[in-house]
Amino acid sequence: MDIYEEKIKSYMRNNEIKGEHMVFESSCHSVEEAAISANISIDDIVKNICMINEDGELIVAIVKGEDRASTTRVGKALGITRPRIATEEEVREKTGYVCGGVPSFGYKAIYLIDSKVMEREIVYTGGGSESSLIKISTDILKEINNGQVTRIRK
Template sequence: MIENSIDAEQYTYENTCHTVEEAASAAHVSPNDIVKSICLIDNDGNLIVAIVRGKDRVSTSRVAKALNIEIPQIATPEEVLDKTGYICGGVPSFGYEAIFLIDPKVMENELIYTGGGSPYSLTKISTKVLHQINKGQIVRVRK
């Protein structure tokens, strides 16, 4: 973030932020302020990241329709680490090569908290900055 002058703040906590509830509790915010980066793999091995509010679930069929592809598979923890450089439970919504899809409900918030690179950290970032840096498509991907 510093190297690329990204306007965001990273926080590290003593307790894990692996679940939405844990993240919201640690940051003292609503679960609607937390976003998840759900990593998917298409038939060609490309990484797709569907970004949804913490309580929402990703529809793989909506992802497929948005990208005009076959239904992608949820990435394994090994694929997530290999493709993003981060372990499951701490994957940020930016900062690596992927096709990013941002659910419109995420964009209703001015600020959100996303994975901070580890299960013990979060990154606070504006949705406008997030959209600019990951060049995400805003498309409904939630169920």
């Protein structure tokens, strides 16, 4: 297990978060790879699009695997100037995780959850590394990241 996987597992344990952390031999970097590795549908996967507002704060837009996040909708939802997509370096710096493995919780950010995500009872999100996922209930996810549910997909 790598340091990123251990970091999110510790966070889950210390905060008594009910979810299942899974590590695979194969890559989960892309939505398609994650679905194959976990033997699940693309519909079950969420991705975390990291954005930066004009104050340099991290915004995480959580959308279904096949959807794209709209920076315009995110800006409108928060009543702010349209944010920009974070660079890989900013993602690592602000989340503590590498792109392709970023969880939907566990670090300081403003979390927005697309309404389509909440139609699922259970989702799979990044597990800290490019070869791990976390299976978690959407209700728990919303609670632990204090997520605002709104339409943010394109």
